[in-house]
Amino acid sequence: MERTRHQGMAKNTYMRWRLPLVCLLWEVAMIVLFGVFVRFSPEADAHWEEEKQEMNLTSDMENDFYFRYPSFQDVHVMIFVGFGFLMTFLKRYGFGAVGFNFLLAAFGIQWALLMQGWFHSFKNGKILIGVENLINADFCVGSVCIAFGAILGKTSPIQLLVMTLFQVTLFSVNEYILLNLLHVKDAGGSMTIHTFGAYFGLTVTRILYRPNLEQSKDKQGSVYHSDLFAMIGTLYLWMYWPSFNSAISEHGDAQHRSAINTYCSLAACVLTTMAFSSMLQKKGKLDMVHIQNATLAGGVAVGTSAEMMLTPYGSLIVGSISGIVSTVGYVYFTPFLESRLHIQDTCGIHNLHAMPGLIGGIVGAITAAAATEDVYGKEGFIKAFDFTGVYQTRTPSVQGGFQAAGIVVSLLMAFAGGAIVGGILKLPIWGDAASENCFEDEVYWEVPEDEESDVYHMHNPDKPASP
Amino acid sequence: MERTRHQGMAKNTYMRWRLPLVCLLWEVAMIVLFGVFVRFSPEADAHWEEEKQEMNLTSDMENDFYFRYPSFQDVHVMIFVGFGFLMTFLKRYGFGAVGFNFLLAAFGIQWALLMQGWFHSFKNGKILIGVENLINADFCVGSVCIAFGAILGKTSPIQLLVMTLFQVTLFSVNEYILLNLLHVKDAGGSMTIHTFGAYFGLTVTRILYRPNLEQSKDKQGSVYHSDLFAMIGTLYLWMYWPSFNSAISEHGDAQHRSAINTYCSLAACVLTTMAFSSMLQKKGKLDMVHIQNATLAGGVAVGTSAEMMLTPYGSLIVGSISGIVSTVGYVYFTPFLESRLHIQDTCGIHNLHAMPGLIGGIVGAITAAAATEDVYGKEGFIKAFDFTGVYQTRTPSVQGGFQAAGIVVSLLMAFAGGAIVGGILKLPIWGDAASENCFEDEVYWEVPEDEESDVYHMHNPDKPASP
């Protein structure tokens, strides 16, 4: 270990004052802002009894809590266990993967409650929050977790917090443009979460390009058990994705339909991923990297359209294609992006989020453009696309056009935002590690001496015990 | 590793064309069949607003989604994380356990939606699917995961897919006979899922008997961390089993009661398992194999009766007995089955699913036969056993007889089906490994060079880095 430590001295990765300062200042700011702005929504406020009478509700069951809380918890698991453990595949970066993901997400959801609140839940000078706000905050932070995947192992915790601060802000602006100005549907966030998050992260990692990263190449792989830990993340993301895509859909059929479409898409995606993983490897063996990641592309790719009448077979088609695209991406595009475009994408988010996110946006635009009153029913048609008020006269094909515009806006926001934030993160004050110490927990974490050999085989009884 | 690889050449385990071909052909078939047959149920269709008015429903809460979705997600976790991780106990088959389980389940749920749909949700030439269909598809695939436990480590992924195709088909036929023709109650699937799945799998493994399996005996055990991974599977199965047994019960009291009975049975089962695990071992130490498996027998054994008025103390009795039977099975029956009957049962599904499944079927028959209007109430009695229409005059004791008949039918289907499918899987075209390479991920997976020693202790800095 001495070697690692000494070389680490080349760059100042000392966090003792910087990290606490950022965290504490931030938390104080949150307390002040929450104190000024954040209150409970009527459904979470103790005045609910009066609210119920006013709204003529006969049952507590009508509280939005019961429509959305189970989905919220599933989404919560995806953000913290799903993304956290998915990234533990690196042999010596498990603490950083799960720990920094924990840190940035906990940091980000507070800021997201404020930012999204100002845009969407602001009433009489107060942000009124309920369970749907919690889901949206988790969603917003999800896009940061995605971007984290591109720079995993190469950044300091402070860089992650700075990135989170800016990305949450930009996410909220982009989301506002899409949902409110363009009146776009994107319940599962193919555009707002995946396309935006992934291209943002890819732009950041491009700007933070490390020419000497091959110095830590020996640590940029997995070991047997770290691949199993990563599968915990994969499976929770895969299983709960139907909840993700349906969590903020309209009550009733829309939530129901989103879950079914996503379930179908993901099932198909597993098969095409396995097929191409085996096909693209000379020995025909399956590659854990593909199974851990590309199997999830089906969830991303129906993010926009899941609540529409995509139909189960439509979902199978989208899922199948996205699994293929994603696996092919891991085999051919990732090396290309690294060698030619200098985009070092640790987790391959280009394959798991960027391309499937684009597919998702396009499928959403097509599905919206193809919608008819016949398929949706008269009321269902209006409800599905919220063609009320000023949007009363919008036609499906116009909606499709706006959906497509949403993709473009998300891309532009991602590239511009990523470039600016990447530039900020390049400043030499954030404490990132030298290239030969990337992908190594030792830099920012107290790592236990590995005493396995001692305890298991007792072959070295003289070695001093770990503290 | 060279040794393993060379010996593996003895049998052709090359998957490069076979596995992709099967997966892709299958997925195309699914897309075509879904396109022809599968549509949304009225509760997931955009016409739901009209449906609501027709059915005079006042709240979106009445959508079946809200009655069943939380249970569905728990069942989903059991199938993918529960079964998947339970089987990671083998020291060198974690990728295969969790990865092949993922593959076969994703493959199977699509086919199950069709098969079960044709039998149960077919209307005007279309299969109408909603959340209950998703649960049933997961259930159906659960029986395949069970059978997988018997042949774990000894079959190629293609064999698993072929088995899944046939087993899902047979499961659906058997389920149709039981639920529709015999009018049997089996909400938690003691008969349809566990008895059928386990005896099917045992028959298959009997036919695939490998006389030289002791050549890979060194890999047929666990290591310290693989046992902990397996405990993840165990606990998720154990915790969510109340959701499994109640997921498709009638709304209201039946779901509520199923969960309580299952909770009680499982709690009791842990205690008797621990007791017998310690008692049956000379040194009195606990055996992880028992804790990982036999603690779950209580869930299996109340699968049929959980939604009946089994009562909490009845559940404790059933749970206690099944824990004892299962643990005794691991200690005495499994070696007997292997040495005398040539049944090589990798995970001991005979102890965890077959015997407790039979207990479950019998307890269900007795509980049904003992039902009275006094205990259930007049309306509750009719509702619990669905004694309406042509079954209006069926008495409890007759119902008990039919329940018993359901066990017999399930067994016959399992033996006959398992024999045929086992025969098919014995064909030398599916790419299974030689006996000395069983229980070894290296055969079908890219396994990372284990670099732990390098990274941790730096004792071999010259070794080339892993790719």
Next chain:
Amino acid sequence: MERTRHQGMAKNTYMRWRLPLVCLLWEVAMIVLFGVFVRFSPEADAHWEEEKQEMNLTSDMENDFYFRYPSFQDVHVMIFVGFGFLMTFLKRYGFGAVGFNFLLAAFGIQWALLMQGWFHSFKNGKILIGVENLINADFCVGSVCIAFGAILGKTSPIQLLVMTLFQVTLFSVNEYILLNLLHVKDAGGSMTIHTFGAYFGLTVTRILYRPNLEQSKDKQGSVYHSDLFAMIGTLYLWMYWPSFNSAISEHGDAQHRSAINTYCSLAACVLTTMAFSSMLQKKGKLDMVHIQNATLAGGVAVGTSAEMMLTPYGSLIVGSISGIVSTVGYVYFTPFLESRLHIQDTCGIHNLHAMPGLIGGIVGAITAAAATEDVYGKEGFIKAFDFTGVYQTRTPSVQGGFQAAGIVVSLLMAFAGGAIVGGILKLPIWGDAASENCFEDEVYWEVPEDEESDVYHMHNPDKPASP
């Protein structure tokens, strides 16, 4: 291993007759008592159809099952996976952590259903159980899991069962005094679960003080992968804590509000924990012990007040403070408690549960005392504190006083109960291990020979295979 085994002989840790005897006797007692006392609540009984008509309910959705079951399952995961895996951080006590936690919790929930049933659900000579009773039983056992954290690695399974028996009993008495006699609010159990459980466990471990515990100091740390397993526990506790604190709150706004307050508190807690973990270490590196534990203090500290109008910013303040207190506790108090007060607290429950539990009780008292009709609304005020019947005239400040009294009662019960139970556990008949064999699974578990070296590197092909 021989060394360990031989020294273990110094104390009789042989469980073969003792453990089965205790488990089986106990299970028989449970069956008899359940047979005499326990029946289904009306909402889980087959007479529900009649009940519905009597209560004029129009929908099965009004069954308490649908209000609480999702939260119940989350709580269930916290008890079995959350606590179980949180304690797997020790390098050689993973089986004991997750396995004994499983044993004592399965044992305890049955006894808790009875004890709490007699106090709270007793009607016409029967205990009527529904989903809320399952949640409460899990809560009660949670306090035992907490106490287990203090004595982890130093006690035999029989000692754990004896402790569980007594602690569940005392918990129920204490809970009855607080909830029924003092009419205190404590939905998330800051007082009843955390304060009581933690000080009970600390008292027990004080009495079981082992002066020679440093003999097993080499095993009292973590290894790399055991820290990752522990993070599974941490994250599930953290994510599901909003469900824990809201699980038994009143339907509607109270459940909704509890979840939001807890979510906010936990998010803040992560930031202050990270800040102080880095700040208090000379090299500024993060310590996994803090991340695994102190990040959860925010959930404990809003346990009493989460269902009150604590408000989101109030929650941020409480969460921030508890993260600081808890982290400081790990760095300074734990060593002090061990060296000066002879309190050997394996998991640091003093920092995670005791101090934050006290904070939670105090915050609850203040929040209650500060309540006004203005903030809660007329009806909401009465509903929140249940100021009906004999409590109709109780004022907020009086309620605050009673809340404070609840803390004192919980502490007294914990100290007195812990002293007595500690004394009982000190008897030399329970089979605990010698101090040099603490924190070692080998004592009570069949531990697989570690064959990793063989399988991975094949450097010792002559070694006999594991059984």
